[in-house]
Amino acid sequence: MDKNVKIIEITDDKFPKSLKEAVKNLITSAEIKRLYYKGNWCPEIFENCLAVVGSRHLTSYGKKATEQIVTEVALAGVTIVSGFMYGGDEAAHSATVKCGGKTIAVMPCGINRIHPESQKDLYEEILKKDGLIISEYEGLAQPQQWTYVQRNRIVAGLCKAILVTEATENSGTLITAGYAKKFGKKIFALPGQITSGLSKGPNRLIKEGAEIVTEAKDILDFYKISRSKANLPAGKKLVLGSSLEQKIIEQLQREPMKADELSRLFLLPSSQIGTTLTLMQLKGFINLDNGKYHIN
Amino acid sequence: MLIKVPSVANLGLETIKVDIEVNLANRGLPGFEIVGLADKAVAESKERVRTGITSSEIDFPQKKITVNMAPADVPKEGSTYDLPIAVGILSSVLNFPIPEKSLFLGELSFDGSLRHTKGAFLMALFAKEFGFENLFVPLPSANEAACIKGLKVLPVENLTQICQHLLGQKDILPIVYQPAEESIFDKPEFDMKEVLGQEQAKRAMEIAAAGGHNIIMVGSPGSGKTMLARALPGILPPLNEAESLEVTKIFSASGGIPPGGSLIMQRQFRAPHHTASLVGLVGGGSKPQPGEISLAHRGVLFLDEFNEFPRTIMEAMRQPLEDGYLTISRAKQRVVYPADFMLVASANPCPCGYAMHPKKTCSCAPTQIAKYQKRISGPILDRIDLHIAVMPVDAEEFKNNQQGSEFLEESSKIKKRVVLARQKQQARFASEKIHSNSQMKNNHIKKYCTLTSDVEEILRQASLKFNLSARSYMKLIKVSRTIADLDSSVEILVSHMAEALQYKPKNFESA
Numbered sequence: 114m115d116k117n118v119k120i121i122e123i124t125d126d127k128f129p130k131s132l133k134e135a136v137k138n139l140i141t142s143a144e145i146k147r148l149y150y151k152g153n154w155c156p157e158i159f160e161n162c163l164a165v166v167g168s169r170h171l172t173s174y175g176k177k178a179t180e181q182i183v184t185e186v187a188l189a190g191v192t193i194v195s196g197f198m199y200g201g202d203e204a205a206h207s208a209t210v211k212c213g214g215k216t217i218a219v220m221p222c223g224i225n226r227i228h229p230e231s232q233k234d235l236y237e238e239i240l241k242k243d244g245l246i247i248s249e250y251e252g253l254a255q256p257q258q259w260t261y262v263q264r265n266r267i268v269a270g271l272c273k274a275i276l277v278t279e280a281t282e283n284s285g286t287l288i289t290a291g292y293a294k295k296f297g298k299k300i301f302a303l304p305g306q307i308t309s310g311l312s313k314g315p316n317r318l319i320k321e322g323a324e325i326v327t328e329a330k331d332i333l334d335f336y337k338i339s340r341s342k343a344n345l346p347a348g349k350k351l352v353l354g355s356s357l358e359q360k361i362i363e364q365l366q367r368e369p370m371k372a373d374e375l376s377r378l379f380l381l382p383s384s385q386i387g388t389t390l391t392l393m394q395l396k397g398f399i400n401l402d403n404g405k406y407h408i409n
Numbered sequence: 410m411l412i413k414v415p416s417v418a419n420l421g422l423e424t425i426k427v428d429i430e431v432n433l434a435n436r437g438l439p440g441f442e443i444v445g446l447a448d449k450a451v452a453e454s455k456e457r458v459r460t461g462i463t464s465s466e467i468d469f470p471q472k473k474i475t476v477n478m479a480p481a482d483v484p485k486e487g488s489t490y491d492l493p494i495a496v497g498i499l500s501s502v503l504n505f506p507i508p509e510k511s512l513f514l515g516e517l518s519f520d521g522s523l524r525h526t527k528g529a530f531l532m533a534l535f536a537k538e539f540g541f542e543n544l545f546v547p548l549p550s551a552n553e554a555a556c557i558k559g560l561k562v563l564p565v566e567n568l569t570q571i572c573q574h575l576l577g578q579k580d581i582l583p584i585v586y587q588p589a590e591e592s593i594f595d596k597p598e599f600d601m602k603e604v605l606g607q608e609q610a611k612r613a614m615e616i617a618a619a620g621g622h623n624i625i626m627v628g629s630p631g632s633g634k635t636m637l638a639r640a641l642p643g644i645l646p647p648l649n650e651a652e653s654l655e656v657t658k659i660f661s662a663s664g665g666i667p668p669g670g671s672l673i674m675q676r677q678f679r680a681p682h683h684t685a686s687l688v689g690l691v692g693g694g695s696k697p698q699p700g701e702i703s704l705a706h707r708g709v710l711f712l713d714e715f716n717e718f719p720r721t722i723m724e725a726m727r728q729p730l731e732d733g734y735l736t737i738s739r740a741k742q743r744v745v746y747p748a749d750f751m752l753v754a755s756a757n758p759c760p761c762g763y764a765m766h767p768k769k770t771c772s773c774a775p776t777q778i779a780k781y782q783k784r785i786s787g788p789i790l791d792r793i794d795l796h797i798a799v800m801p802v803d804a805e806e807f808k809n810n811q812q813g814s815e816f817l818e819e820s821s822k823i824k825k826r827v828v829l830a831r832q833k834q835q836a837r838f839a840s841e842k843i844h845s846n847s848q849m850k851n852n853h854i855k856k857y858c859t860l861t862s863d864v865e866e867i868l869r870q871a872s873l874k875f876n877l878s879a880r881s882y883m884k885l886i887k888v889s890r891t892i893a894d895l896d897s898s899v900e901i902l903v904s905h906m907a908e909a910l911q912y913k914p915k916n917f918e919s920a
Binding site: 170199230231281310311371372377382386387390391392394403404 | 609612765770771772774775776779798800802892903907910
């Protein structure tokens with residue numbers, strides 16, 4: 114076994130209490146006996162945990178909102194817990210390590226396996242930034258359909274509250290939310306457009322009584338932490354060139370748009386719009402993501 | 410009695426003279442033999458000639474007939490020697506001389522009439538070069554041969570007619586070349602006007618057509634990639650005379666010219682399916698035939714579902730994409746076929762196809778997407794100048810909102826700009842071997858694309874921001890040169906370079 118891997122028994126004093134409490138009432142087969150982990154296990158990391166879970170197929174809106182909220186929450190000292198899947202989990206983990214916060218990744222596979230393998234860099238970054246990698250499976254065990262669900266109960270159990278960013282109906286993300294509800298944790302949900310399939314999950318949670326999150330303060334208030342603005346990146350000042358750039362910015366502030374939509378809107382040839390968009394991109398005003406231009 | 414009838418053999422695009430020597434001997438048992446490396450189709454010519462002559466109500470001579478095809482070491486193939494063999498025999502029977510400076514070619518039918526035969530155009534080119542004056546070709550192939558001016562092309566309908574002509578009883582009148590009328594098949598399937606939305610993709614098509622740049626479109630199913638590609642022929646500049654000859658040559662060699670056909674004036678649009686074989690695509694076979702890439706010479710090769718093409722086929726296209734020709738080497742012969750085509754490729758962004766779809770959710774894992782995109786190898790992507798993302802258009806939006814529909818341009822309008830840009834390139838490269846911006850090599854770029862400091866600054870910023878490789882740097886300069894040509898600008902301006910940056914390779918993953 115990898116010498117970096119350590120084991121903690123549920124009977125250990127250092128075992129996080131919130132998780133122990135949470136799984137106590139589950140049926141016997143869902144009990145946790147021990148956890149394998151990599152990284153520096155100190156009880157403080159479990160003090161204020163927030164689970165951030167989202168769909169594997171996060172939209173650019175979900176990604177942006179996750180980054181915005183998680184960065185601020187993590188900077189305030191809250192540990193971000195998630196499941197290390199691509200999409201929503203990845204966005205939460207990487208936003209945290211980017212701003213220097215602490216994060217815990219709960220793996221659905223053996224502790225010695227990196228899954229998904231494409232996120233190896235992120236994996237190493239988490240450990241480098243004093244985060245934790247946790248799994249209840251040993252060795253190189255492959256993830257199975259059921260281990261993802263089992264993993265979710267640990268994610269939910271570790272935290273005081275959970276933030277659901279984007280989820281379709283009947284998704285794994287909502288299973289985590291279900292566990293959180295069962296464990297009596299606070300549930301936050303990120304509101305989204307009613308036409309978006311990926312916002313159906315969080316919107317339903319809001320309807321059922323989850324707390325709506327529109328800024329990091331909503332979450333920090335729950336943890337009774339006042340937010341410190343000091344470390345936040347300052348807002349950029351835009352120095353706009355032409356009036357067309359001004360008009361494009363105004364449009365993009367309302368919603369991200371494709372180049373074609375802009376040229377139809379302003380009745381301008383695609384070549385002119387393309388030229389302007391490139392120049393604005395080079396100046397750092399806007400950003401192309403998934404075929405649509407966003408305000409930076 | 411020995412008779413010599415001149416004909417030709419086409420080896421790929423090269424033509425050599427073949428003498429058909431017919432000997433009718435009075436001694437020995439009556440028979441009919443052909444010697445001189447003849448293949449099955451040539452050997453079977455015996456039966457066609459025998460029956461053809463009998464059907465023309467001429468007695469087939471009861472003599473020992475031997476036909477030799479010289480030079481004897483070059484393999485002869487096909488049915489093109491029926492006419493010279495028959496003429497040789499008839500000349501002995503009916504006692505007429507073989508006219509001088511003449512070439513004969515054609516396949517016989519059992520009733521003595523002549524059928525459309527491939528290669529008539531190549532023979533005419535050969536005749537012109539080596540000073541032959543009279544060409545005897547089947548009537549359906551005569552127009553094809555008459556494309557070449559300064560020759561007397563005599564259309565032969567049947568054996569009786571040619572005998573009357575050679576006996577001096579009734580002359581066959583030489584055919585006057587008639588360019589074929591534009592048939593409905595030559596019209597592009599779609600007009601650019603019919604493509605709703607996709608302003609950027611259409612603009613990219615215009616640039617590609619103007620500079621001969623290779624282009625790849627990536628987008629979800631139903632977003633209009635195929636429609637855009639099929640509308641492309643409508644904005645391509647017409648072939649010039651030299652190009653037209655090159656294309657017609659390839660088609661004549663492969664038998665692709667229909668009866669009564671003439672010079673090919675349109676750029677070809679070839680769209681082979683991804684199940685096509687390697688030989689079918691790049692050419693080959695024991696008697697090397699031109700493949701789709703050669704048939705697309707000076708035209709467009711459209712490869713739909715590009716990442717479904719087998720790796721071997723993609724890699725085989727690398728060399729022709731770079732050189733503009735392909736050498737097919739086989740044990741018996743080596744043939745060079747030109748293959749200077751514009752590659753238009755389309756691909757889905759991921760296996761399920763919906764990675765960039767605004768409404769549908771993609772069900773692929775990032776590793777799957779990466780694997781799918783890796784199917785197109787780096788060296789091939791390197792040779793593609795324009796990369797565009799095609800997003801599905803909301804049909805409802807256009808139904809309810811006709812605003813801007815007057816901005817939908819017809820193909821003919823775009824074509825005018827493309828033709829002008831091509832003319833500028835022809836003038837620029839008059840002293841070079843290349844003829845379009847896409848073919849520029851580094852030394853041409855240095856010579857013809859001097860960048861102002863402003864443009865260089867934009868490029869520098871962009872290469873930092875977008876991590877551009879040295880090769881994409883060069884591609885951007887080539888594309889911006891074409892955009893400047895479309896804009897009738899002598900210099901490459903900042904706006905041209907900025908627009909070119911819109912068509913740089915994209916990373917379709919969320920990162």
